[in-house]
Amino acid sequence: MEKERLNKYLASCGICSRREADRLIEKGRVLVNGEKAAMGMQVSDDDEITVNGRPVCGKNNKVVLAYYKPSGVTCTEKDRFAEKTIASQVKYPVRVTYAGRLDKDSEGLLLLSNDGDLIHAMMQGSAGHEKEYTVRVNREVTDEFVEKMQAGIYLSELDITTKPCKIRKTGRTTFQIILTQGVNRQIKRMVKELGYHVLFIKRVRVVNIQLGSLKPGQYRPLSAEERGELYRIVGV
DSSP: OOOEEHHHHHHHTTSOOHHHHHHHHHTTOEEETTEEOOTTOEEOTTSOEEETTEEOOOTTOOOEEEEEEOTTOBOOSOOTTOSSBHHHHOOOSSOOEESSOOOTTOEEEEEEESOHHHHHHHTOGGGOOOEEEEEEESSOOOHHHHHHHHHOOEETTTTEEOOOOEEEEOSSSEEEEEEOOOOTTHHHHHHHHTTOOEEEEEEEEETTEEOTTOOTTOEEEOOHHHHHHHHHHHTO
16 A cells, blocks of 8 residues: 555545644644654555544545534634534544535535545535525515526625526425525525525535435435435536
């Protein structure tokens, strides 16, 4: 098995940056095969590596989780003002991060992974990956509202017009919507332009992955079939 410098290896696994890896090594918080790591040492997937007592998943061992993010949890790595972050809520043996954001006050499906290529692909707003949401607003959803939403809305705050989307009324004040853009707070901005206000948003699908029966705060690894299809669709 080909070896490489420990700091580069940890960065490749999505643990931290090379500079941060060097700091962790200096503080004695990285162990290789049960021994404190040394600066500049060479490692491979054959070595047992832990950081802060947590095992490091090998570079070739990719993890993808479906997570039901509850409302109130912030998609951020470090934010001293955030009461709850993804890192504080998801206790998984391998360090994972979010592949695509979800607003703090929104809930639903979030994909978490240690695969940097997948994360990069999912964060590209121009890639056209489908994301499906259930939404409740403060007024009746009319036929005119549906027609304008699906045709695209001019967002005065950003000076852009959203792409056409799929939308279906599901109740007097509720609808399902499928977006293919990555505009920040897109649904809230769209309905605001039409004089509405969002009361509730839940993301129920990302590409081919469904929220399904997950409850708030729960997560599950993707099946091999789900993960293979996801990678195929996003081109990783």
